Every structure is written in structure tokens, then in C-alpha cells.
Amino acid sequence: MAAAGTAAVRAVAVRAAGPRSRLKQRTKRYRLPNLRLDEENCTGCGACVDTCPFGALVLEGAVVRILDSCTDCGACVGSCPSEALILERPKAAGPAVDLSAYKDVWIVVEYDRKGVSHVALELLGKGRELADRLGCRLAALVLGESVSHLTDELFAHGADLAYVVEHAALKKYRTDPYVETAAQLIRKHKPEVVLLGATTTGRDFAGALAAEIDTGLTADCTGLEIDAASRNLVQTRPAFGGNIMAQIVCKRHRPQMSTVRPKVMELPKRRDGHKGQVVKEEVALDDEKFLTKVLEFVKEEGSTVNLADANVIVSGGRGLQDPANFKVIEELAKVLGGAVGASRAAVDAGWIAYPHQVGQTGKTVRPKLYIACGISGAIQHLAGMQTSDIIVAVNKDPDAPIFKVATFGVVADLFQAVPLLTEKLRKRLGK
Ligand SMILES: Cc1cc2nc3c(=O)[nH]c(=O)nc-3n(C[C@H](O)[C@H](O)[C@H](O)COP(=O)(O)OP(=O)(O)OC[C@H]3O[C@@H](n4cnc5c(N)ncnc54)[C@H](O)[C@@H]3O)c2cc1C
Numbered sequence: 001m002a003a004a005g006t007a008a009v010r011a012v013a014v015r016a017a018g019p020r021s022r023l024k025q026r027t028k029r030y031r032l033p034n035l036r037l038d039e040e041n042c043t044g045c046g047a048c049v050d051t052c053p054f055g056a057l058v059l060e061g062a063v064v065r066i067l068d069s070c071t072d073c074g075a076c077v078g079s080c081p082s083e084a085l086i087l088e089r090p091k092a093a094g095p096a097v098d099l100s101a102y103k104d105v106w107i108v109v110e111y112d113r114k115g116v117s118h119v120a121l122e123l124l125g126k127g128r129e130l131a132d133r134l135g136c137r138l139a140a141l142v143l144g145e146s147v148s149h150l151t152d153e154l155f156a157h158g159a160d161l162a163y164v165v166e167h168a169a170l171k172k173y174r175t176d177p178y179v180e181t182a183a184q185l186i187r188k189h190k191p192e193v194v195l196l197g198a199t200t201t202g203r204d205f206a207g208a209l210a211a212e213i214d215t216g217l218t219a220d221c222t223g224l225e226i227d228a229a230s231r232n233l234v235q236t237r238p239a240f241g242g243n244i245m246a247q248i249v250c251k252r253h254r255p256q257m258s259t260v261r262p263k264v265m266e267l268p269k270r271r272d273g274h275k276g277q278v279v280k281e282e283v284a285l286d287d288e289k290f291l292t293k294v295l296e297f298v299k300e301e302g303s304t305v306n307l308a309d310a311n312v313i314v315s316g317g318r319g320l321q322d323p324a325n326f327k328v329i330e331e332l333a334k335v336l337g338g339a340v341g342a343s344r345a346a347v348d349a350g351w352i353a354y355p356h357q358v359g360q361t362g363k364t365v366r367p368k369l370y371i372a373c374g375i376s377g378a379i380q381h382l383a384g385m386q387t388s389d390i391i392v393a394v395n396k397d398p399d400a401p402i403f404k405v406a407t408f409g410v411v412a413d414l415f416q417a418v419p420l421l422t423e424k425l426r427k428r429l430g431k
Contacts, residue, residue, distance in 0.1 A: 143181055146166060169290070263365055395411065
């Protein structure tokens with residue numbers, strides 16, 4: 001898909017008047033409590049009352065009453081000496097669709113004027129692995145106005161076939177025509193897995209598409225594996241503020257959809273000469289009925305930082321103590337021809353703009369060299385940089401967690417160590 005709203009450009013769009021009813025309205029379903037009391041067995045001892053973390057059990061006379069605030073957590077069940085509390089777990093519902101009708105792994109391809117985006121190639125690498133595990137084909141989905149020239153690059157990175165749709169309405173990414181086209185093809189060909197990049201465009205596209213075709217979506221996955229027995233895609237991603245890694249499966253619906261951030265998966269080796277099949281698809285799109293149109297592209301200010309593509313990143317954290325001290329970081333970055341990154345603490349303090357933030361809620365980076373200065377190494381920061389080839393950490397605290405992932409650790413005051421390093425490198429590199 002043609003990238004829009006990337007780091008460098010912001011699409012200006014207008015929304016036409018009228019109801020937007022195509023995305024399904026979902027009604028909230030309230031569950032009836034499954035915890036019940038066998039009144040004949042209840043002795044009114046009250047042993048269960050204090051075990052409820054939600055205060056949902058009260059003693060009324062000689063019998064316990066379950067209040068509406070019961071969450072069915074089951075914490076009380078074992079506390080009843082006369083086994084009067086019974087929790088009936090609902091049986092898992094069966095598949096919502098015929099799972100066996102779905103096959104192949106699809107990558108939704110993002111591109112720009114320079115060609116196929118890095119994240120699409122990275123997804124082809126992971127997709128190839130998944131397709132081989134599933135014993136199926138790896139397909140690329142390319143939507144745009146004039147995009148046939150991209151397919152050789154996709155085949156060279158592992159795709160077996162490419163579905164290509166060319167239409168004037170797909171010239172620039174817009175949610176409605178892209179979702180309508182992709183949904184038509186997914187309904188027709190029934191892929192088992194669909195992967196998209198967690199870019200600005202990919203995030204918008206994936207969410208709307210998953211809602212349209214009524215399936216689940218796991219965003220920002222850091223790991224994707226196949227469970228051989230069930231053929232389910234096991235999607236790993238950080239949860240609860242990055243404190244746990246959750247494994248999510250979409251058991252009842254197909255396709256299984258995930259987004260993955262750039263630089264999370266490895267770029268596959270190019271296989272020149274690897275050929276694939278081009279499948280040209282026709283779709284009927286009525287531009288009149290789409291709610292948005294792109295009027296112009298406006299270059300976004302302050303978005304010149306391209307952390308994702310930098311080979312060297314020098315990052316500063318709260319240890320810098322003052323926004324003016326980012327100068328120390330900038331000088332080292334300049335000598336190394338690298339980009340400046342930051343921890344969220346430095347960004348939240350207003351010392352540096354958000355596009356510099358590395359981590360779970362910032363950018364995921366994978367440079368050849370990452371230098372972390374005055375950064376403690378919180379799990380949310382590590383989530384965005386720990387796959388860098390070489391990590392150098394400068395921190396005055398020898399127990400800082402950043403040293404656990406560092407290739408080289410410098411226990412020192414950054415205000416002494418970093419300028420010294422900059423000076424040495426300047427001389428060594430003749431800058
Ligand atoms: C949901 C969620 C998402 C988050 N997302 C992100 C994210 O994307 N990116 C991110 O970075 N954080 C993120 N965080 C915040 C994260 O938990 C940490 O709070 C943050 O990374 C800490 O930044 P820091 O290391 O700069 O600061 P601190 O943890 O305060 O560490 C400062 C470090 O500097 C060292 N230091 C101090 N003075 C010097 C000196 N003179 N010389 C050398 N070392 C010195 C100290 O020893 C210390 O280790 C997130 C948190 C949550 C809950």
C-alpha cells in the first residue's frame with residue numbers, strides 16, 4: 001500500500017458528511033455470573049466472605065449472598081469447608097468459521113517512491129518461516145495505482161505469489177478503498193494469516209480491516225510462532241506496561257491478523273532469481289461513496305529524525321539532568337554520523353521531542369551501534385533497542401539494568417566519559 005502519514009508527511013483528508021456505518025457496531029455483552037451457592041450445603045460459617053477481593057460475598061443471617069459485583073474469579077471456592085460455592089466455567093465456544101477453509105500466509109505490502117518498505121521485507125522473512133511451518137504458500141498483497149514493478153523485489157525476499165490490485169482509487173492510502181479491496185480479496189482467497197507493518201498506515205489499515213472481516217488483531221507483536229497441533233498463530237507482545245510478555249491466539253476466527261513494528265523481525269537474505277506468480281485482481285470501487293479524499297501532503301515539522309534507518313544511535317536519558325546537556329549526546333552522534341535517541345523520561349521532561357523516543361511507546365530500533373547514556377534500562381526502553389547489534393551503556397550505577405543487555409558497559413559519570421569518547425573518536429576518525 002502506498003505509505004501515507006509517514007514520519008515525513010501528513011495526509012490532509014476531508015471526511016464527507018453522512019453516517020459511517022460500515023464498520024460494525026459492537027454491542028457490549030454482559031455475562032451472567034457463573035458462581036452459584038448451594039444453599040442446602042451452606043452452613044453460614046462466613047469463611048468465604050473475607051476471601052473475596054471484590055467484597056461480593058456477604059453474610060445474610062445464616063446464609064451467604066453473592067452480589068452483582070462478583071467477577072467469577074473463583075478466589076472464594078476453595079475456602080468453603082462444605083463445598084457450597086460452585087463455579088461453572090462456560091464451555092469454550094467452537095470455531096466461528098470453517099478453519100480448514102483458510103490457507104496461505106499473506107503480507108500486506110507497504111511501499112513508497114523508493115520501493116518496497118523495509119518492514120514489508122522483514123515481514124516476508126517471518127512470513128516465509130510461518131508458511132514453511134504451515135506447509136502453505138507465502139503471498140504478498142500489493143494495492144495501489146501502478147505497482148506491478150514491485151513484485152520482483154517481493155519474490156526475491158521469499159514470496160511465492162503476489163496479488164496485485166491496480167486502481168486509481170488506491171493511488172494514495174485511504175482507509176475505505178483499501179479496506180474494501182483487501183476485504184474482498186480475503187473473503188475470496190481465505191488466507192490463514194495476514195501480517196501488516198505497525199506503521200502509521202499499517203495501524204490504521206489493520207484495525208479497520210480486522211473489524212470489517214470480523215476477526216481478531218494483535219498489534220505490535222514481537223514474536224510470531226505456529227502451534228503445530230492447532231495451526232494457531234501464537235502472537236507474543238508486551239502487556240501490562242511491558243511487565244509481561246503475553247501470548248495471544250485467535251482460535252475461533254480467520255484470518256489470524258498481526259501487526260509488527262519495523263526492525264523487530266530480521267531482514268531476510270535476498271534470493272535473486274527466485275520467481276513467483278503474479279495474480280492480477282480486479283475490484284469494483286466507487287470513489288464517490290468513500291468518505292475521505294486526499295487534498296494535499298504537508299511536510300510535518302520536526303520529523304526529520306529517522307531513528308528506524310540509522311546505523312548508529314546515541315541516546316540520552318534522565319541522567320542528562322538538563323535539556324541543555326543533550327549537547328553532549330548530539331556531539332557524539334555527529335562524530336559517528338548517527339542519530340540522537342532518548343528515553344521516555346527525557347521526552348516526558350520536555351528535554352527532547354517525541355520522535356526521538358526509543359522504546360515500547362516510542363520507536364523500535366535495530367542499529368549496528370546503540371550507545372545509551374544515563375539510561376537505566378527499564379524494560380520498556382529495552383523493548384525498543386535490545387536487538388541492536390552492539391550496545392554500549394554509560395551509567396554511573398554499576399547495578400543499572402541496562403548493563404544486562406550491554407555488549408560493553410562503562411561505569412562512569414557520563415559528563416566525563418562521553419566527551420572523552422567523542423574527542424578520541426573525532427581524532428581517530430579524522431573529523
Ligand atoms: C506503558 C509504559 C510505556 C513506556 N514506554 C517507554 C518507552 O517507549 N521508552 C522509554 O525509554 N521508557 C518508557 N517507559 C518508561 C520506563 O519505564 C522508564 O521510566 C524510563 O525508560 C526511564 O528513563 P531513564 O532511564 O532515562 O531514567 P531513569 O530510570 O531515571 O534512569 C536514569 C539513569 O541515569 C543514570 N545516571 C544519572 N546521572 C548519571 C551520570 N551523571 N552519569 C551516568 N549515569 C547517570 C542513573 O544511574 C540511572 O540509571 C514506559 C513506561 C510505561 C509504564
